[in-house]
Each structure stands twice: as C-alpha cells, then as structure tokens.
Amino acid sequence: xxxxxxxxxxxxxxxxxxxxxxxxxxxxxxxxxxxxxxxxxxxxxxxxxxxxxxxxxxxxxxxxxxxxxxxxxxxxxxxxxxxxxxxxxxxxxxxxxxxxxxxxxxxxxxxxxxxxxxxxxxxxxxxxxxxxxxxxxxxxxxxxxxxxxxxxxxxxxxxxxxxxxxxxxxxxxxxxxxxxxxxxxxxxxxxxxxxxxxxxxxxxxxxxxxxxxxxxxxxxxxxxxxxxxxxxxxxxxxxxxxxxxxxxxxxxxxxxxxxxxxxxxxxxxxxxxxxxxxxxxxxxxxxxxxxxxxxxxxxxxxxxxxxxxxxxxxxxxxxxxxxxxxxxxxxxxxxxxxxxxxxxxxxxxxxxxxxxxxxxxxxxx
Amino acid sequence: xxxxxxxxxxxxxxxxxxxxxxxxxxxxxxxxxxxxxxxxxxxxxxxxxxxxxxxxxxxxxxxxxxxxxxxxxxxxxxxxxxxxxxxxxxxxxxxxxxxxxxxxxxxxxxxxxxxxxxxxxxxxxxxxxxxxxxxxxxxxxxxxxxxxxxxxxxxxxxxxxxxxxxxxxxxxxxxxxxxxxxxxxxxxxxxxxxxxxxxxxxxxxxx
Numbered sequence: 001x002x003x004x005x006x007x008x009x010x011x012x013x014x015x016x017x018x019x020x021x022x023x024x025x026x027x028x029x030x031x032x033x034x035x036x037x038x039x040x041x042x043x044x045x046x047x048x049x050x051x052x053x054x055x056x057x058x059x060x061x062x063x064x065x066x067x068x069x070x071x072x073x074x075x076x077x078x079x080x081x082x083x084x085x086x087x088x089x090x091x092x093x094x095x096x097x098x099x100x101x102x103x104x105x106x107x108x109x110x111x112x113x114x115x116x117x118x119x120x121x122x123x124x125x126x127x128x129x130x131x132x133x134x135x136x137x138x139x140x141x142x143x144x145x146x147x148x149x150x151x152x153x154x155x156x157x158x159x160x161x162x163x164x165x166x167x168x169x170x171x172x173x174x175x176x177x178x179x180x181x182x183x184x185x186x187x188x189x190x191x192x193x194x195x196x197x198x199x200x201x202x203x204x205x206x207x208x209x210x211x212x213x214x215x216x217x218x219x220x221x222x223x224x225x226x227x228x229x230x231x232x233x234x235x236x237x238x239x240x241x242x243x244x245x246x247x248x249x250x251x252x253x254x255x256x257x258x259x260x261x262x263x264x265x266x267x268x269x270x271x272x273x274x275x276x277x278x279x280x281x282x283x284x285x286x287x288x289x290x291x292x293x294x295x296x297x298x299x300x301x302x303x304x305x306x307x308x309x310x311x312x313x314x315x316x317x318x319x320x321x322x323x324x325x326x327x328x329x330x331x332x333x334x335x336x337x338x339x340x341x342x343x344x345x346x347x348x349x350x351x352x353x354x355x356x357x358x359x360x361x362x363x364x365x
Numbered sequence: 366x367x368x369x370x371x372x373x374x375x376x377x378x379x380x381x382x383x384x385x386x387x388x389x390x391x392x393x394x395x396x397x398x399x400x401x402x403x404x405x406x407x408x409x410x411x412x413x414x415x416x417x418x419x420x421x422x423x424x425x426x427x428x429x430x431x432x433x434x435x436x437x438x439x440x441x442x443x444x445x446x447x448x449x450x451x452x453x454x455x456x457x458x459x460x461x462x463x464x465x466x467x468x469x470x471x472x473x474x475x476x477x478x479x480x481x482x483x484x485x486x487x488x489x490x491x492x493x494x495x496x497x498x499x500x501x502x503x504x505x506x507x508x509x510x511x512x513x514x515x516x517x518x519x520x521x522x523x524x525x526x527x528x529x530x531x532x533x534x535x536x537x538x539x540x541x542x543x544x545x546x547x548x549x550x551x552x553x554x555x556x557x558x559x560x561x562x563x564x565x566x567x568x569x570x571x572x
Contacts, residue, residue: 048520053429072413205420207439209446211411228515 033140034157034170045143045228051151054139055206056102062090062198065191070201073210076188081115081124082197083182084325089194093187095210096200101148103200104129104136113180116162118148119215120227121351122243123163126182131175144168145354146228163347163355181293181340183325189289193325235353237361245283245292246352246359247276247344254358258283259349263292265364269308269324272362273297281341282306284313286324295326295338373542377466380545386469394465401457405433407448412441425451431524432456456527463534470541493537
C-alpha cells in the first residue's frame with residue numbers, strides 16, 4: 001500500500017508539472033506580459049483561462065436589425081452597448097460580449113475602436129484605438145480588482161485594466177486609452193431609437209451559444225458573491241450588482257454614480273443635473289429603454305435646462321422634445337444633438353465604488 | 366490464486382466480457398460524458414430552428430482553459446445548442462471511460478465480495494477519484510453554484526484536476542483490479558472457469 005501511495009504522490013507531481021509547463025497556459029501569464037506596473041502586481045489575478053482563452057472578436061459581421069435568423073440569439077430585453085458614428089448606429093449585444101469581452105471594430109470612416117464589456121464588473125466601455133496606433137485589444141486572462149485586463153497587440157506586453165482607461169503595466173504604462181461616447185440600453189430600446197442600426201451577427205466564426213448567460217446568477221443585483229476576491233470591502237450603500245451610470249472625475253478617484261433604480265423611481269423619464277470637476281452635466285434617463293447618458297447641457301454655447309414630464313424630456317428654453325441619447329426629435333431644436341460626456345459609462349455599483357472610492361452617490365430627492 | 370497472476374488489463378477485459386458490468390461501464394461513461402459537456406457548456410439550453418455551423422478547424426488546438434479547447438462546429442436544435450470541440454470530446458472520453466470502469470469495479474465489489482480480496486466498502490475507493498473527476502469537469506459550475514471565490518490557489522488547483530483525476534482513476538482501477546479474482550465472478554449463480562467468461566446472459570450475481 002505504501003508503494004501505491006508513493007506512486008500516487010509521484011503521479012500528482014507529474015500531473016502538476018504537466019499542467020504548469022505547457023506553453024501559453026494560464027500560469028504563464030506573468031511571463032507573457034511585462035509586469036513592471038503602476039498598480040500592485042499582487043492584486044493581478046489569474047482568471048484561469050489564459051491569454052486569449054476568451055477570444056476577442058475583430059470586425060465581426062454586422063447585420064440589420066431585421067435579420068431574424070442571424071439575430072435569433074438576441075431577445076428584446078437583452079442589453080446592448082450602442083453608439084452612433086458617421087451617421088450610422090451600431091449595437092454590440094452583451095450576449096456577444098459575455099463570451100468575447102472585446103469587439104475590435106474598424107468603422108467605415110476608418111475609426112478603429114474597441115467595444116468592451118467585463119461580465120464580472122458589468123462595465124461597458126468603448127475605446128478609441130487611435131491612441132495605440134489602431135492596434136487590436138485582446139483579453140489577457142488577468143484581472144485587477146475583478147475587472148478585465150486587456151492587452152494591446154502591438155507591444156503584446158502592456159496591460160490595460162479596462163476601468164482605469166489607461167495602461168498600468170509594461171512599456172505603455174501611464175498611456176491613456178480615450179473613451180468614445182456610448183450608450184447601454186435594452187436591444188428593444190435601441191431598435192426603437194435607431195431602427196436602421198447595425199448589430200453583430202450571431203454567426204461570428206467562433207461557435208458559442210449566445211443565448212446562454214455563462215455566469216449563472218452572478219449579475220442578480222442583490223448577489224454579493226464574486227468569482228474572484230476583490231481585496232477590499234464592498235461599498236454597501238447600494239446593491240452590489242446594481243447598474244449605475246458613472247461619471248468619473250478627471251483626477252483622483254472620485255466622480256458620481258447614478259443608480260438605475262434611483263433613476264427609474266418614477267418609471268418614466270428622468271433628468272438629473274450634477275457637477276463633476278466643476279462642470280455642469282445633465283443625465284437623461286428613459287425607463288422604456290432602460291438607459292441613461294450624461295451630456296453637457298450647452299447648445300451653441302448656451303446653457304439649457306432640461307425637465308422630465310412623465311415619459312418625456314423637454315428643455316425649458318424652447319420646449320423641444322429630447323431622447324435619452326441626447327437628440328432633440330421635436331420642436332425648434334429638432335435634430336440638435338447634445339455633446340455626450342465620453343468618459344461616462346455603466347458598471348456594477350460594487351466595481352465602480354472600488355475603482356472610485358471617493359465617488360459621490362446620487363439618490364432620488 | 367490464479368487471478369493474482371493475471372494482469373490488471375486482462376482482469377478488466379475479463380470483467381467487461383460480462384454484459385452487466387459492460388453495461389454499467391458504458392452507461393456511467395455515457396452519463397458522465399453528457400454531464401462533462403453540459404458542465405463545459407458544450408451542451409446548453411437555447412436555440413431556435415435547426416442549423417449546423419462550422420468554424421476554422423485549426424482552432425481546435427486553441428485552448429480556452431487549462432484542459433479545454435475551442436469548438437469548431439455548432440449544432441443548433443430547437444431548445445438546445447451543441448458545440449463540437451474535438452479536444453474537449455477527447456479529454457471527456459478519456460475521463461468518462463475511466464470513471465465508467467472505476468464504477469464498474471465498485472459495483473463488482475459490492476455485488477460480489479467473494480471475487481474481491483478486500484472489504485466491500487473498500488470498493489468505494491474506486492469511486493472517490495470519480496468524484497474528483499466530476500469536480501474537474503464541473504469546476505466553473507460548482508464555483509457558481511456554491512458562490513465560491515476563485516483564489517489563485519483554487520485556480521491552480523482546478524488546472525490540475527483533470528490530469529490528477531486521470532492518474533488517480535488509473536491508480537484506483539489498478540489497485541482494485543489487482544485485488545479482484547475475476548474467475549470468481551458469478552453469473553447466473555455459476556462461477557466461471559478461469560479464462561472463460563460467459564457474458565451472454567444478464568448478470569444476476571449472487572452474494
């Protein structure tokens with residue numbers, strides 16, 4: 001029996017060596033990237049999937065909203081990250097991003113962007129890749145404060161924690177990754193705003209079941225369980241996975257968070273005026289699209305005041321009717337588009353509060 | 366004993382010539398394989414219509430985890446989607462076959478202790494690695510269900526579960542087979558002569 005025990009122990013050692021020495025394995029992450037970082041490296045966690053184990057998409061097929069077969073994976077209530085560029089509307093469903101986390105796109109106007117979503121922090125962020133010479137972004141397999149860490153495919157060494165919007169390890173450490181204004185709404189809501197929108201087809205060339213959310217009940221608002229340790233206590237002022245529209249301050253670790261449940265208190269439209277870095281910002285919310293966005297309330301340099309009346313948003317000065325995407329659709333200002341705060345994005349409350357511990361929290365008065 | 370001079374492989378072959386144990390092995394392996402694919406989400410709910418989509422076959426070598434690989438085809442059926450990953454199928458089949466064989470010898474120990482030179486409950490030994498193998502395939506599901514948190518240690522542990530399970534399954538299988546006299550397996554109340562197993566009838570072993 002002693003021989004058997006010895007054999008088993010030896011076999012375990014061989015197995016561990018086998019798992020650890022294979023090139024590209026998750027345990028090799030630390031040697032793949034340059035871990036000369038401006039964040040604590042002990043807080044970099046191996047997610048267990050390896051580099052590109054979650055494969056980013058590059059220029060996937062885009063189809064119209066009426067393409068029923070290629071969009072059979074998408075339900076009206078599913079959430080999308082959406083934006084307008086060059087007069088065209090685009091929607092990248094969370095369903096796609098659950099499995100790929102990054103979609104690198106080259107738009108018809110030549111803009112190279114990356115639409116990113118971290119399912120663990122619920123953070124939806126679109127980046128302008130011009131700042132990194134148009135290089136594609138990939139999923140490193142590492143996490144920082146349970147948030148996606150991207151790597152760029154030009155240096156292949158630098159690491160970019162998504163919610164920090166800049167490189168924090170490697171040769172590019174400290175380089176910013178500018179954001180592009182984007183919205184997070186339901187698919188049904190976005191289709192209503194932009195019926196002609198283009199959307200990512202379910203045929204991506206990488207077989208996945210895009211109807212299936214892969215993390216169980218992880219994103220239930222009240223679920224405080226995390227897959228990876230946060231290293232810090234959670235801010236208990238809101239439910240951990242409640243979505244907030246977050247507007248970061250340019251310096252420091254502050255900003256303001258507007259929880260969706262607070263915005264939706266009246267089950268209609270909402271207008272909230274806040275100040276960040278001394279600048280006036282107006283947040284528009286529409287319950288029917290379950291989405292909010294922050295804008296500068298200036299039209300031709302003139303400060304405007306917005307009010308919510310039931311399901312409608314109007315400006316006091318002209319009485320024009322506005323939508324949550326900052327477009328006037330009726331009245332004297334019809335066709336005018338507000339300047340969005342491109343740094344604003346949607347995330348789970350717990351994650352925002354960890355990255356921005358000095359954040360203000362807006363609640364319904 | 367005659368049986369002690371036979372190799373483990375020979376004992377296994379002899380055991381599998383009994384239809385009952387063959388069925389136990391295949392049945393358990395089949396169920397395990399299905400659970401393995403569900404746990405890896407290669408079989409999952411959701412799907413409309415009937416479609417078969419293929420991807421670049423070279424992606425089959427790309428890994429999505431320590432011992433998991435990219436699928437290269439997708440079968441969509443009403444209500445269910447099946448992803449076909451040759452790598453996952455291969456890993457799953459190896460573990461499933463070993464789990465099936467271990468469970469077969471466990472059943473043998475319980476049903477026919479006369480054929481085993483160890484305590485009946487020791488047969489459970491063979492099923493322990495099967496449980497470990499279960500954890501190996503279902504690690505992400507277990508983590509989500511139990512609300513566990515994946516520490517660096519746990520991530521590393523999950524990465525060696527598959528090879529560790531395979532090795533332990535092989536060891537327990539050999540240990541149990543080495544202590545089994547397959548000649549004493551009784552089928553339909555009759556002991557087999559050495560080297561001659563009648564596997565045609567339904568096993569109705571007596572204890």
